[in-house]
Amino acid sequence: xxxxxxYDIGSSSIKCALFDYESGKLITNxxxxxxxMEIRSPKPGWAEQDPESWWEHVKTVTKMALSRASTxxxxxxxxxxxxxxxxxxxxxxxxxVLRPSIIWCDSRAVEIGNKAFEAIGPQRCLxxxxxxxxxxxxxxxxxxxxxxxxxxxxxxxxxxPGDYIAYxxxxxxxxxISGMSEGMFWDFRKNELSRDxxxxxxxxxxxxxxxxxxxxxxxxxxxxxxxxxxxxxxIAVSYRAGDQPNxxxxxxxxxxxxxxxxxxxxxxVYGVIDQVRYDRLSRVNQFAHVNHSNDHIRLGVLLCVxxxxxxxxxxxxxxxxxxxxxxxxxQADRVxxxxxxxxxLPFGNGAERVLENRNIGSRVLGLDFNRHSxxxxxxxxxxxxxxxxxxxxxxxNEMGLNIRVIRAGRSNMFLSPVFRQTxxxxxxxxxxxxxxxxxxxxxxxxxxxxxxxxxEEAFRSFTSLDTIEPREGNRGITLNAYxxxxxxxNRALAE
Numbered sequence: 064x065x066x067x068x069x070y071d072i073g074s075s076s077i078k079c080a081l082f083d084y085e086s087g088k089l090i091t092n093x094x095x096x097x098x099x100m101e102i103r104s105p106k107p108g109w110a111e112q113d114p115e116s117w118w119e120h121v122k123t124v125t126k127m128a129l130s131r132a133s134t135x136x137x138x139x140x141x142x143x144x145x146x147x148x149x150x151x152x153x154x155x156x157x158x159x160v161l162r163p164s165i166i167w168c169d170s171r172a173v174e175i176g177n178k179a180f181e182a183i184g185p186q187r188c189l190x191x192x193x194x195x196x197x198x199x200x201x202x203x204x205x206x207x208x209x210x211x212x213x214x215x216x217x218x219x220x221x222x223x224p225g226d227y228i229a230y231x232x233x234x235x236x237x238x239x240i241s242g243m244s245e246g247m248f249w250d251f252r253k254n255e256l257s258r259d260x261x262x263x264x265x266x267x268x269x270x271x272x273x274x275x276x277x278x279x280x281x282x283x284x285x286x287x288x289x290x291x292x293x294x295x296x297x298i299a300v301s302y303r304a305g306d307q308p309n310x311x312x313x314x315x316x317x318x319x320x321x322x323x324x325x326x327x328x329x330x331x332v333y334g335v336i337d338q339v340r341y342d343r344l345s346r347v348n349q350f351a352h353v354n355h356s357n358d359h360i361r362l363g364v365l366l367c368v369x370x371x372x373x374x375x376x377x378x379x380x381x382x383x384x385x386x387x388x389x390x391x392x393x394q395a396d397r398v399x400x401x402x403x404x405x406x407x408l409p410f411g412n413g414a415e416r417v418l419e420n421r422n423i424g425s426r427v428l429g430l431d432f433n434r435h436s437x438x439x440x441x442x443x444x445x446x447x448x449x450x451x452x453x454x455x456x457x458x459x460n461e462m463g464l465n466i467r468v469i470r471a472g473r474s475n476m477f478l479s480p481v482f483r484q485t486x487x488x489x490x491x492x493x494x495x496x497x498x499x500x501x502x503x504x505x506x507x508x509x510x511x512x513x514x515x516x517x518x519e520e521a522f523r524s525f526t527s528l529d530t531i532e533p534r535e536g537n538r539g540i541t542l543n544a545y546x547x548x549x550x551x552x553n554r555a556l557a558e
Contacts (some may be wrong), residue, residue, distance in 0.1 A: 069506030146225030233282025313504025
């Protein structure tokens with residue numbers, strides 16, 4: 064029985080899954096650490112993590128999964144990696160990390176990206192990059208060049224988080240076209256590294272990794288890595304993708320018109336298109352999807368709300384210590400739709416792309432001490448997150464996606480009846496829930512990348528667990544709550 068191993072390198076935890084090629088089923092999985100990983104913020108708007116801690120957690124979670132499996136680890140034939148997008152990892156010639164990783168929710172480079180958007184030209188950026196340079200990896204690299212020149216001078220290679228884990232596994236520094244596109248390094252018109260970005264930011268292309276196809280053997284596990292992980296030497300690393308393209312893969316979202324969603328650390332709706340399109344205000348992003356090629360266009364249109372998981376956990380951490388998420392969800396369900404006039408804007412975790420890279424902070428609006436309880440706050444928070452995704456879905460519909468069915472894993476906020484029903488009713492889309500996650504998607508991707516099976520074979524056991532339909536009887540009151548929320552947002556944006 065050949066096995067694929069998948070890793071999901073998140074900013075909250077590291078996940079691992081073992082996948083049986085032949086049956087197409089999960090063998091076991093594991094996650095570590097039990098509490099959320101630390102995100103350091105030395106200054107307002109900054110967010111950093113230590114890449115070495117990711118590797119330490121990879122070692123721990125691998126051993127956890129192997130100890131739970133009743134199969135021989137010698138049967139593991141391939142490894143896939145999913146990772147938090149848009150981060151920056153810098154190493155010197157010895158492969159040592161030069162500074163903490165500037166991760167996805169760090170907003171220090173927003174202004175750098177805005178200036179580059181104007182310098183290159185908005186229309187040229189949208190036509191070639193499909194986005195503004197924004198607060199993505201390229202802008203973060205430029206920030207290091209401007210603010211930490213001594214560190215910049217020591218750089219041998221600049222990588223994405225998944226590239227770093229692949230390097231620790233294989234000893235080889237590489238990336239993918241999908242990875243370069245998420246970092247704003249890829250020119251879709253010329254199908255090469257963007258000369259506009261490299262020239263404007265004065266970045267030498269030599270510090271960027273070499274490129275491999277997403278589904279391909281990208282290196283093999285070294286002897287030293289095998290010893291650290293408890294694996295055998297020579298396993299093929301055969302798939303790598305950012306967490307949102309990979310989440311779409313894990314939900315078998317590969318073809319035009321198919322839609323995936325997740326609501327964990329960030330809230331994301333991700334749709335696949337087969338034409339080069341862009342939002343003229345660059346409020347949603349387009350990246351190369353996992354199955355994109357020069358002659359087979361598959362682009363992922365990505366809506367992201369940073370302040371999702373952190374808002375959902377904020378009441379628990381600060382007002383209801385010890386209360387489980389299940390109990391919070393039950394409390395929210397006891398409150399009527401619209402939370403008795405309470406609205407929360409979930410934008411308190413850095414600049415938001417859907418708001419044109421503005422950081423307006425989170426806001427609690429309409430709070431009445433005589434009427435509202437903790438349950439109202441929890442409901443308003445979950446509705447606010449669903450409403451923010453609806454706000455972005457409307458932009459995606461304007462681009463021609465016509466969202467009617469959304470696939471999601473039955474995890475994180477999709478465990479909440481309030482959140483998932485609000486999201487379905489306010490968007491008018493059915494939500495199909497599946498038992499999958501990023502680590503399972505990475506394992507399936509590894510099986511395909513090693514050519515051990517086809518996409519269809521990798522998803523042979525993939526079936527929906529539940530479908531949430533819009534409640535037409537509640538649509539009017541839900542839209543009223545949404546319109547009130549939008550009016551609060553518009554006033555905040557006008558300040």
